[in-house]
Amino acid sequence: MPKGSGAGGERPRLRTMEELSVAIGVSRPTLSRYFQDPDSVSRSSRERIARGLERVEYVPNFFATRMNRKSTGMIGVIIPYLNDLFFTKLQQSIEFAAMEAGFTVIVQCSHTTPEVEARAVETLISMNVDGAIVAPLGDNSDIAAMERLNRRLPFVLVDSRPGALSHVDYIGTEHSQSMGLMTEYLARVGDPPVFLAMPRVNFNALNHERAYLEKMEELGLEPQVVGTEEIEPGAHYEAHGELALGREFAEGRLTDRSIICVNDRVAIGALRAAARFGLDPGARRKGGLRIAGHDDYPLCPFLVPSLTTVGQDVDAIGQAAVARLMKKIRAENSLTDHAVTLFPGVLKLRESA
Amino acid sequence: MPKGSGAGGERPRLRTMEELSVAIGVSRPTLSRYFQDPDSVSRSSRERIARGLERVEYVPNFFATRMNRKSTGMIGVIIPYLNDLFFTKLQQSIEFAAMEAGFTVIVQCSHTTPEVEARAVETLISMNVDGAIVAPLGDNSDIAAMERLNRRLPFVLVDSRPGALSHVDYIGTEHSQSMGLMTEYLARVGDPPVFLAMPRVNFNALNHERAYLEKMEELGLEPQVVGTEEIEPGAHYEAHGELALGREFAEGRLTDRSIICVNDRVAIGALRAAARFGLDPGARRKGGLRIAGHDDYPLCPFLVPSLTTVGQDVDAIGQAAVARLMKKIRAENSLTDHAVTLFPGVLKLRESA
DNA sequence: GAACGAAATTTACGCAGGTAAAGAGTTAGC
């Protein structure tokens, strides 16, 4: 028997609003209105209900309340995977923004597989969510499922946008700008940077690579890309970074170059590879090995050396996505403009480059 | 207009099973049975329905289907925060296990605040989930809410268990064993280890500290705990580790000791502090600074130096939690035994200690 | 004190489907 749990612990449990109405002595519809907005009933009823609720244990049935209502007060979110602090941070800012707007968030994870993603879409549709925010699996996403989502309810893409969905609202980072920023910075201070890529499973990987190539051309420099081939199937991003760069180092290449990694997780692996070879990224700003990432993964400041990177404004993205979705929800279908909001990346200069 | 989305993109959309039944020419109840289990209708009906579904767009209403059914096929999960790969990994293994068992998972995050957690509990109850798995806020959790959950439906705690809920099923790591293991290892190879704690907001922090103290006493060694006071309000665990240990180093203390951190995130900060003071944890196994953590955070192998830690079997915990929950769900209330499953931690020896 | 309104409450029906019991169709046995 736990102590201190006595207060109201054994109140009679009522299953339906009907039971509650006889217990309190107010009609069921009045209760219904009370639960939707306590101020919609008279003060006397309100107080009477409130007192009654203290004596019993009752919670309205979530499904029944949502059934016959125009709005379910829920928005759906789909993220591609869980083992990445970038997406969990995005999820968090979406949840806070939605909570503030009075919405319940239903999160589904597609676990990097299009089939699970498509199933998640069906689940959200069948739940009658008022709108959906999806961080897709890049070009791996089930485009037909996304199209269905887009036809059926307010829908916003975040983080990346498959080429086939260019007509859908999108909130994200201006990758060409952000990657260009880093490319330019590294080029300005040292040798032309080398791009450490990863197998094209990641959704913004190609965008980042493209942005790098463009900027290099603009600067009149010779681009160099390494690490595109898969080294170990199913390896974490970090492992890929370590293996790919380690392979270069092992053959004596790139040990004094500027490495611009496709993202921070790969960069973490790159730092590890450098350490394994006794290299100290960023020790010499000019002429020595430098390593930079992209995303501003929350751990970057704590790495050794701390990682120079480009920060994405995840909070802004999450808030803007929710704001846009709310606007679409309120506007029903009268909103015909097609919004793309891109936030610029900002350089986070730290020790590694 | 996107290309390649034509296949069935414009099929007539039916909102209700009633409409579908007239469109296909089968009675609604037959459809109902089909959607719950296609094998529960005759082969002819099954094929006829399947063919019909290809011609139209219809997805059953999630709420309506769950309303009048004994089981909703959903389990609820509550995790304390999102910005931690340990919990997301736990969530992932729970989701996979539940998916395999044919259940839909509803995840709610309590964002470290008891009020949000209590609200999440209400949401899960009102959704009639078949059971719930909760990683609580330690002793900060709303005990009354947890008690209510425990009375109303199959319920399993994971990761940590508030003292007041000792009568609830619990799946976790055997913290006294795992922390003892590390304490013993460090003590065996060098000076008596020092415990780097954190403000008591974290749920297993106290368990770990207690386990350390017990083991030290058992070994006949003098315990030493640092870092219990809050240095910077709201700081990340990593920041706390860096600040707390950095403060010691700045005054010339602990620079050649074995530091056992309350968890890996704090250890990451500790590694950073060491680097800032030009120290190289683990370089000398005997006599020099060593730093160890707890949890086997996914990034540990990639840190510089890689972090020696104690691994929790997160997958096993997630799977066991789901398995136990399934058993309770199937057993209704006939299950009276009270289960506690603890998985041992395993030493992960790496470079830092 | 009766009539009038505005506000609050109740009545009555609907939502989208689940499910037990009744009905229809099919096969097997004689």
Next chain:
DNA sequence: GCTAACTCTTTACCTGCGTAAATTTCGTTC
């Protein structure tokens, strides 16, 4: 060829609550 025994389908009612329309209540005014 007919009935018994099943299987499958349909009928009919139910789930828990939202909500528009109808009714009641209560305070005000004349």
